[in-house]
Amino acid sequence: MIISSPNPEVFELPDGRLRYIEHLITDSDTLLSRLKTSLNWYQGDVCLFGRNYKTPRLQCWYGDKAYTYSKVRLEPTPWPPLLQQLKNVVEEISGYSFNSVLGNWYQSGQHNMGMHADNEPELGQNPVVAMLTFGTPRPLQFRHRNGQDRFTITPADGSLLLMEGPIQHHWRHGINKSKKITGERISLTFRFIF
Template sequence: MIVSNRNPEIIALPDGRLRYIDQFLTETDTLSHTLKNSLDWYQGNVHLFGRRYQTPRLQCWYGDKAYTYSQVRLPPTPWPPLLNQLKALIEDASGHSFNSMLGNWYQHGQHNMGMHADNEPELGENPVVAMLTFGTARPLQFRHRNGEDRFTITPTDGSLLIMEGPTQHYWRHGINKSKKVTGQRISLTFRQIL
């Protein structure tokens, strides 16, 4: 695994801030293969609008503390060595500490992520989420809660996107379904649970 020494692109949003490093990691094919075959992927459930749904993607969770979102509680889970390595690299690049990681594996274009914000109380006042992407690039949509401002970024294979400041309070983000996408994408989202 080779880490890029590129400086991040700063993306100033109204009421938010992103930092993006294209090709943060190179030689990602082996990493992606290892992540697919060594992490404990499962298809979970979420509670939305009073009903329980199967998540339209595979997930995995590793962390020092429990995490609850959409009425789903994820218990503490020990870190595999590879995730510990990746966490250390991301902490060094971002200047933030992380104690948990939620992974999402989009196996095809029908796998998606609804619009949401990572703003649960246990993530603190201004949650920082660092997202490492492997595989097929898919547009990540951002929508401001004011109903007007929108932004789209398409994280590429090996890229690092850091969402920080008040971003999670004012913006929601998600990945739409696509009939054109046939490739797979893995995103590892690192966060700090208080």
């Protein structure tokens, strides 16, 4: 794993902050391949408006504690060496500690993530989420709950994006479907569960 020198770009948003390092990991093609074959990917379930749906992507959950979102409980799974190594890098660069990671594998532009906030009670008062991206860049859209403010960033292959401060209380984020995108993307979102 080759790490470039971090030079973060900071985006001060109303009610939140993003820190972005565009090319943190330089051998990301190798890591993408290893992540695809070494992790326990599955199509999860999500409960929206009282109905159960299959997630429109593959996912995996690793960490020290269980996590519940959209009425789905993810049980703790021991860290494999590759994820432990990536977690150590993210902790060193970010200055935060993490005890879990949610992986999302978007196999094509038809895989997506609905607008949401990572604001479950077990994430604490102002949760920090650190997202490593591997593969085809996809626009990540942010919408403020005030209905007016919007922000879009397209995390590059091998990048790190930190969502900090009260952003999860005031903003929702998601990834839309796209017929133009054929490549795959894996995101690893590190978080701390209390």
